[in-house]
Amino acid sequence: MISLKDITYKYHNDDAYALNHISIDFKRGSFVSILGHNGSGKSTLVKIIMGILLPTSGAIFIDGKPVDRDNPLELQRRFSIVFQNPDNQFVGATVLDDVAFGLENLGVPHETMVEKVEAALKEVGMWEFRNHEPHRLSGGQKQRVAIAGALVTNPEVLIMDEATSMLDPDGRKEVLSILKKIHAKRDTTILYITHDLREIEDSDYVFILRKGHVVNEGTVRDVYEDTETLVSSNLELPYNIKLSKALCDGAYMSYEEVVERL
Template structure:
């Protein structure tokens, strides 16, 4: 669905490359995790896909059509993004007002707005909070509302940029469970940006970035088959992988598989 060829970007003309000849493909309906330490280039990649940054070299195509400054606005309507801090995205006085905000900007009929808002809030288990003020919600609940606002737009691509980094473990697990359900029940392409390897197990595909370059990509099993690359990229191995590496054969195992083997 999305094809990136030799994408290069510098924040300053004579500065270092933030992205250095990146080439990637994202298939429709896949959950792709892009992993890297701070400064690896993953958020720069997202900003270019969303049309926030200009002046890159290389090519980006969506469904075979080249992305340009002339058509970027059309493509933006097919993309939705959830950021690290949901407070920065809230504009409505109530949860349902906030979720409906983007739909109102599109000029959709009221009945369509109501239907989409309820459907999106149900998908993230927040329908009971529709009348609440977003500021009074917990961090995990706020992030659910932010995801609902994105889902209500019915995007082809949903991007989550470090969307769980400010949450406690319970809130993070809730968000990952919601994304897993979205992945199973919709054809939305998920692009999940993170520095936490423990969050990528449900992904179809993963990309490891370092210093603006892709240094490894493939299935989750493939990514974890070379732990040296992960450690070199200053990424912390998931707990079960640390145990496997220290006491077993070092191969990739899920939590349940680790328990069974132990």
């Protein structure tokens, strides 16, 4: 669906490249994770994909057609994004207003808007909170509202840019399980950005970024089995991965396989 060919980007002339000859493809309907330590270029890559930044060199293709560099809106229409800090993205006084905002901007008729907002809030389990102030919700609830706001315009791609990194473990689980449900139910492509290896287990495909380079890519099993690259990319190996490698002579086992083996 989206293909980035040899993308480089530097913020200012004198800076080092934030992205270095990145080529990435992802399929429509897939759940793709981009994993990398602080400053590895994840958010820069997201901005390029969304058409917010123009690459210094390289090209982007959608369904095989090059994206018109002079028309970044062509990209932006297709994407919705949920950011890291839930408090920075609310615009409405109530949960309901907030989720309706994106549709108001598109000039959607009132009746359709009411239906869509209700459906989106029910999808993330936040309908009963519709009259609450967004700022008074828990971190996980805030991100669920942000996901509803992102989904209500029916984007082709939902981007989560470290959207769970400020949440406690329960909040993380809550958000990841909602995402899994959404992915199973709709054909939305999900681009999941994280620095946390524990969060990629359900991805169809994973890219690892280090200092603006893609240093590994493949299935979850492929990237977990190359421990050296994970360590040299400053990614912390979670306990279950260390355990699975110890039990299985360095090979990776999924959570279920570890339980089975134990």
